[in-house]
Amino acid sequence: MTHEFEPLTNDLILRTARGEDVERAPIWIMRQAGRYLPEYHEAKGNRDFFECCRDPEVASTLTLQPIERFAGLLDASIIFSDILVVPQALGMAVEMVDKKGPHFPDPLRSPDDGQYARVLGRDAAAAADELDYVYRAITLTRRKLRGRVPLIGFCGAPWTLFCYMVEGGGTKFFIESKKWVYRHPDATKALLQKIAEVCVEYLARQVRAGAQLIQVFDSWAGELSPSTFKHFSEPYLAYISKNLPERLRELGLDPVPMIVFPKGANYALDSICDLGYDVVGLDWLIEPAKAVEIRGVRRVVFQGNADPGVLYGSRDAISETVKEMVQGFGGGKKGWIANLGHGITPQVNPEDLRFYLQEIQRLTAK
Ligand code: CP3
Numbered sequence: 001m002t003h004e005f006e007p008l009t010n011d012l013i014l015r016t017a018r019g020e021d022v023e024r025a026p027i028w029i030m031r032q033a034g035r036y037l038p039e040y041h042e043a044k045g046n047r048d049f050f051e052c053c054r055d056p057e058v059a060s061t062l063t064l065q066p067i068e069r070f071a072g073l074l075d076a077s078i079i080f081s082d083i084l085v086v087p088q089a090l091g092m093a094v095e096m097v098d099k100k101g102p103h104f105p106d107p108l109r110s111p112d113d114g115q116y117a118r119v120l121g122r123d124a125a126a127a128a129d130e131l132d133y134v135y136r137a138i139t140l141t142r143r144k145l146r147g148r149v150p151l152i153g154f155c156g157a158p159w160t161l162f163c164y165m166v167e168g169g170g171t172k173f174f175i176e177s178k179k180w181v182y183r184h185p186d187a188t189k190a191l192l193q194k195i196a197e198v199c200v201e202y203l204a205r206q207v208r209a210g211a212q213l214i215q216v217f218d219s220w221a222g223e224l225s226p227s228t229f230k231h232f233s234e235p236y237l238a239y240i241s242k243n244l245p246e247r248l249r250e251l252g253l254d255p256v257p258m259i260v261f262p263k264g265a266n267y268a269l270d271s272i273c274d275l276g277y278d279v280v281g282l283d284w285l286i287e288p289a290k291a292v293e294i295r296g297v298r299r300v301v302f303q304g305n306a307d308p309g310v311l312y313g314s315r316d317a318i319s320e321t322v323k324e325m326v327q328g329f330g331g332g333k334k335g336w337i338a339n340l341g342h343g344i345t346p347q348v349n350p351e352d353l354r355f356y357l358q359e360i361q362r363l364t365a366k
Contacts, residue, residue, distance in 0.1 A: 006147035017257035025332030026075035031343030049096035059137035083156030089130035107168030111187035128201040135209035142210035153211025157218030158236035222264015241276030284341030288328025332364030
């Protein structure tokens with residue numbers, strides 16, 4: 001089940017991710033398809049969020065919106081979906097509540113919870129089967145892209161998905177997550193391992209369907225400590241980077257560049273550079289030059305990292321931020337994929353994003 005697609009006319013991000021010298025830094029933006037775009041609201045209408053994810057026609061339309069609006073300024077697309085489709089595939093109910101975010105009506109409260117045993121007993125391949133609609137959306141999107149830019153597939157990191165599964169949604173204090181970590185460490189690790197196995201199978205099938213790079217979002221890495229990150233996140237991120245290429249080989253597929261985004265975990269950046277990923281996404285809490293210094297001679301490519309909030313600022317503020325970022329990452333001819341330090345937020349004026357993208361192109365093409 002491999003597909004024939006038109007050849008890429010822009011492979012800048014693939015060459016950069018492989019560590020090659022490039023003519024300028026490639027650019028994409030986390031959450032580039034989303035609520036700041038008026039055409040997103042128009043296409044979504046009053047459909048439920050997960051209904052959009054499950055409809056390949058809608059998901060591919062939403063994926064292409066920023067590529068079309070910012071033609072020539074974005075060097076990658078990312079499939080429209082959500083990290084929480086994996087807990088759904090593990091049998092948990094997840095709803096997206098308007099203006100509030102994700103909600104699990106029945107989160108995992110303790111290892112004695114019957115649901116815990118059910119989730120652990122779930123076969124990884126059977127869970128990945130549930131996500132067939134994502135693979136179909138990826139294949140359709142690759143066709144519609146006609147080789148304009150590569151398509152990124154993604155999943156949530158085991159730690160971040162675990163937090164959602166036990167908290168039941170967004171949280172400020174991570175009370176349930178911390179109870180699991182500090183009261184039930186073995187049960188926590190068993191669940192993290194199960195999620196990691198599903199992630200490998202899910203990502204492999206995204207690649208088989210047409211994804212040309214993959215990103216693992218560890219959005220809640222910053223809620224751990226150096227010690228708990230080492231025990232509750234890193235081993236599972238490493239499991240994915242080690243096992244995905246092996247699984248792809250078994251499927252007769254070539255490896256693809258792998259990106260990890262451990263948001264808030266700059267305290268562990270040195271060891272993150274050794275996790276087996278080609279690209280490490282940085283949030284805006286670290287100076288690019290500092291990250292470059294920690295990386296040293298290692299081949300890892302960085303991605304990021306301006307404060308997404310600068311897009312609420314003046315053109316001068318945007319220019320200044322871009323200038324500092326480009327300088328900090330060494331000019332943009334190697335080892336850096338431009339992005340923001342986290343996803344673009346609602347109410348940003350798309351024209352201000354256009355200016356940000358233009359400034360990066362202008363300053364890195366020099
Ligand atoms: O353009 C893209 O980047 C692709 C689509 C994408 C979405 N979610 C669409 C979405 C991606 C890559 C994600 C990943 C995701 N989802 C993460 C990791 C990245 C991050 O931001 O840290 C997380 C933590 C989630 C979980 C999630 N989904 C939350 C917390 C929320 C609500 C609040 C918020 O920040 O948007 C969502 C909803 C969601 N996912 C929307 C979109 C476009 C908004 C839905 C809407 O209200 O229309």
